[in-house]
Amino acid sequence: MRLIPLLLLLCAPLAAQPAAPTAESYTLTAYVQAALEKSPEVRQARESSQAAAYQWKSQFAAATLPTLGFTLQGPFYGHSTLNDYRFNVWRMERQDMSAATSLNLNLFNSFQDYLKTRQSRLSRDSSLESLRSVTQSRSFEALRAFYDLDLKLSLQDVTDQNLAAQAEQYRLTEELYRNGMKSLSDLLKSETDWRSAEQRLAAAVADTKSSLVTFNILIERDPFSPAALKADLDPGATVLPQVALDLARALAQKPDVLKARRDLERAQAGLDLALQGMTPTLAVNATLSRADLGPGRPANPNPYYQLGLSLSAPFNFNFASQYFNYRASAAEKKRSAAALASAERTVTSDLHSAYIVLERAYKTYHITSQKEVIASRNLAIVNERYKQGSADVITLAQAQLDYLSARVDRAQALHEAFINRALYKLAVGDPLW
Incomplete structure (x- = not known):
């Protein structure tokens, strides 16, 4: 009975140790969505897009809605112009005050409001394309981090299995050495391979931790928190896409190209607005006014309304500034046109580069799959010969290294196929999230 307190005392430190954290499970879709929600770049682009949308709504409201104004004024010190210039000393009287209400609506102003609203709308559309572009790039970054961690976990598992095989080989070599069937050199070679x-396992564990840190940072978790991945690694059909058809689709839907087109249209609207500013402005305004206080208010009619027509020339000693403003707008249009051409060229280059990389990834995957089968068969044959004493330790070590290399190459090729497939979708402009 005296042993029970002693056992409890010895087990207490073990019970006090915190339990190992459980690995949270992630699918590719869930991880990409979580990474987008936590991405500062996506939040920044989303806020910029919302700001541009509110600016467009503000400009549209200013162009289409009437302006309502209220005015109440009166002197509280000095001569009152509304009450026979009576001198007021720190007081306000009803007969000294005037109040007016006005409602103004611009019906036409030589398309100035239209051009400004169009510019604002194109800025909103450009911001939306910027948001799509950032979302695409962050989605690909998250997808690559997901597959990279899954690859490192797979390679760590392969390396761990290789370590177990090397340990088993050493035990077998040691037994054969004791029976006089292997030399001391064979035993030492086997231990060296072990x-x-x-060493390879230690390197694989370090690589896994590095990928885990990147994986967790993208979703704002503790860098060393474990994660369990549910990756669907069925390659499915490995038929190459039709790059000619996809190029036309990429030029029609890639966010970078669409943004460049909206910027060019906005620059054209700015050029039209600058040109309009150099010409006379014809405006049509509707006004409804009412005066309520003070002796100066009209007796009849009240309220009164007007429909006015005005023509104003812009040559008020600032023609030079308007001319230079026009030249600046023309230069901005040329810059936007060059940016559009550059974006289209980049899309063409990126798409064909992604096609070449995807083609290589598919071929590499098929080759490495065959290579793994061959290396596995060869290792089984060499293992059997080694147990019988007809194969030396160097031949067995080479067969094990060939099999390990084949498994690593196949795992890398499989994950590269998925990553490059996503890279091709990114180049086409298909959504990744």
């Missing part, structure tokens, strides 16, 4: 496998 230690090399331990």
Whole structure:
């Protein structure tokens, strides 16, 4: 009975240790969505897009809605012009005050409001395309981090299995050495291969931790928090896409190209607005006014309304500034046209580069799959010969390294195929989220 307190005392430190954190499970879709929600770049682009949308609504309201104004004034010190210039000393009387209400609506102003509203709308559309572009790039970054961590976990598992195989080989070599079937050199070579496998496992664990840190930072988790991935690694059909058809689709839907087109249209609207500013402005305004206080208010009619026509020339000693403003707008249009041409050229280059990389990834995957099968068969044959004493330790070590290399190459090729498939979708402009 005296042993029970002693056992409890010895087990207390073990019970006090915190339990290892459980690995949270993620699918690719869930992880990409979580990364987009936590991305500062996406939030920044979204706020910029909302700001541009509110600016467009403000400009549209200013162009289409009437302006309502209220005015109440009266002197509280000095001579009152509304009451026979009577001198007021820190007081206000009803007969000294005037109040007016006005409602103004611009019906036409030589398309100035139309051009300004069009500029604002194109700025909104350009911001939306910027948001799409940022969302696409952040989605691809998250997708690559997901597959990279899954690859590193797979390689760590392969390396761990290789370590177990090397340890088993050492035990077998040690037994054969004791029975006089292997030399001391074979035993030392086997142990060297075992230690090399331990070294490879340590490197694989470090690579996994590095990928885990990147994985967690994108979703704002603790960098070393474990994660369990549910990756669908069925490659499916590995038929190459039709790059000629996809190029036309990319030029029609890629966010970078659409943004450049909206910027060019906005520059054209700015040029039209600058040109309009150099010509006379014809305006039609409707006004409804009412005066309520003071002796100066009209007796009849009240309220009164007007429909006015005005023509104003812009040559008020500022023709030079208007001319230079026009030249600046023309230069901005040329810059936007060059930016559009550059964006289209970049899309063409990126799409064909992504096609070449995807083609290589598919071929590499098929080759490495065959290579793994061949290396597995060869290792089984060499293992059997080694147990029978007809194969030396160097041949067995080479067969194990070939099989390890084949498994690593296949895992890398499989993950590269998924990443490059997503890269091709990114180049086409198909959504990744």
